[in-house]
Structures are given as structure tokens and as C-alpha cells.
Amino acid sequence: MKIVSLADLPAEGVSHDPAIRKQVLLRRGELPHLMQFAQSRLSPGQVARTHVHRDMWEVFLIEQGTGVMRVDGRPHPLAPGLCIAVAPGESHEIVSTGPEELVLTYFSVAV
Numbered sequence: 001m002k003i004v005s006l007a008d009l010p011a012e013g014v015s016h017d018p019a020i021r022k023q024v025l026l027r028r029g030e031l032p033h034l035m036q037f038a039q040s041r042l043s044p045g046q047v048a049r050t051h052v053h054r055d056m057w058e059v060f061l062i063e064q065g066t067g068v069m070r071v072d073g074r075p076h077p078l079a080p081g082l083c084i085a086v087a088p089g090e091s092h093e094i095v096s097t098g099p100e101e102l103v104l105t106y107f108s109v110a111v
Contacts, residue, residue: 002030006039014040016051026107035108042067042096042104050093056108058086060094065102068095078102 009023026037035056042048042065050070060069060083067078070093071086078084078094086092088111096102 002026014048017048020046020048033110035110037107039063039103039105042094042102044096044099044101046096046102048094050091052089052091053086053108054088056088056110058092058106058108060084060086060104060106063103063105065096065100066098067102068097069093070095 004025006023006025009025011021011023014020014022020040020042022038022040024036024038026034028035040048062078062080062082062084064080065078069076069078069084071084071090073091076084094102094104
């Protein structure tokens with residue numbers, strides 16, 4: 001068993017944009033096929049630039065705020081409670097569009 005609390009975790013930059021901060025709850029190797037389980041916070045107007053993961057699925061749960069996720073160029077509005085799964089090879093970008101932080105809890109699973 002492993003128990004972790006966001007309150008006890010340091011913030012670190014995401015691999016494709018160090019200005020976007022995340023807290024990693026579980027890391028690669030801690031569970032079979034899991035790449036990471038984390039929470040990121042995007043400030044109003046902040047953008048996680050378009051990128052692609054060839055080796056994993058990413059599953060996002062919107063916890064707070066509003067935004068837009070573009071998957072293969074198609075925009076999808078983000079609001080609390082929405083879950084989006086991005087397949088390997090799909091390009092994706094996240095834009096925080098609201099007046100408050102956009103909070104995303106997400107995990108990645110290796111293919």
C-alpha cells in the first residue's frame with residue numbers, strides 16, 4: 001500500500017513545458033503500465049502547447065476551472081467533472097480560458 005497527499009508533494013515542471021507545474025502522486029514503475037498519476041494547475045491564459053505521446057494513453061479529469069483541449073486540432077470545451085482520454089499518437093493542447101486556475105488530475109498508461 002502507498003498513501004500520498006497533494007499537501008505533502010513538491011511541484012515540478014511538466015516535461016513539455018516547465019512553466020506548467022504538476023504534483024506527481026504515483027510515478028512510472030510504481031504500478032504495472034502506469035507512467036504517472038499527477039495533478040497540474042494552469043493559470044488563466046496559460047497553454048500546454050501541442051504535443052504527442054506515442055507510447056501512452058493520457059486520461060484527464062477536470063477538477064476546477066474552464067478551458068479548451070484541442071485533440072488533433074478539434075476543440076473540446078473543458079469544465080469540472082469532464083473526463084477526456086487521449087490515445088497514443090493524438091496531438092493535444094490545453095488552454096486555460098477562465099478567470100481561475102484550470103486544475104487537471106490525470107494519469108498516463110503505457111501501451
